[in-house]
Amino acid sequence: MDFSNTYEDAKYAEAYAKLEFHNTYYLAYRDLPELIFEHVKGRDAIDFGCGTGRSTRFLQKLGFDVIGVDISEDMIQKAREIDPEGDYCLINDGDFSQLKKNTCDLVLSAFTFDNIPAMEKKVKIFKEIGRLLKSEGRIINLVSSPEIYINEWASFSTKDFPENRFAKSGDRVRIIVTDLEDKRPVEDIIWTDESYREVFKKAGLEFIKTHKPLAKENEPYKWINETRIAPWIIYVLKAET
Secondary structure, three states: OOOOOHHHOHHHHHHHOOOOOOHHHHHHHHOHHHHHHHHOOOOEEEEEOOOOOHHHHHHHHOOOEEEEEEOOHHHHHHHHHHOOOOEEEEOOOOOOOOOOOOOEEEEEEEOHHHHOOOHHHHHHHHHHHHHHEEEEEEEEEEEEOHHHHOOOOOOEEOOOOHHHHHOOOOOEEEEEEOOOOOOOOEEEEOOOHHHHHHHHHHOOEEEEEEEOOOOOOOOOOOOOOOOOOOOEEEEEEEEOO
């Protein structure tokens, strides 16, 4: 499959850097602090697929000593411009040699696996992430629910892509981020809950918890489907013992 990763585009990096934690994105991060403090003991973290550093800065505010890593030079450059005191590391695709094993209390991956195609590659990367963890370390994997690609949202539109309804795990899907000035469609890889659980098992990871955040009517956003359909899935994982 010919897959184009929008996030490696300099123009998109510029637009993406302006995103805040509002609308549908608010739900992705709203419950993370509670999940993190429930399951993570230490404060050494890696933000895997940090992009322009939004999640890295989020972890910093929670008191973590965090390294943001990404394969996109444009994204890392923008992250360093926004947060010159932060620690950001450019890595080659699939190359974890710059990162020390058994040193992390937390590896956060926010939306990164929406852009990693193929079961084999997902499994390989999760195996490498698992090796970064301390004995009681945790992975928190935040991904798009398959439902996000077939509904309308406060931050996203899929009405122009009816073919998304027929997509299976590993297929390319398209979505427009309406919160961005750059309205070019983003290409993602759809992946079901069942397929993710298979990935985790093959990667030697133990499933701890799944969380699907729903919006509340009293929250200050103009929800569309968020109160009844969860746009995100958050997995809490640990290495098998």
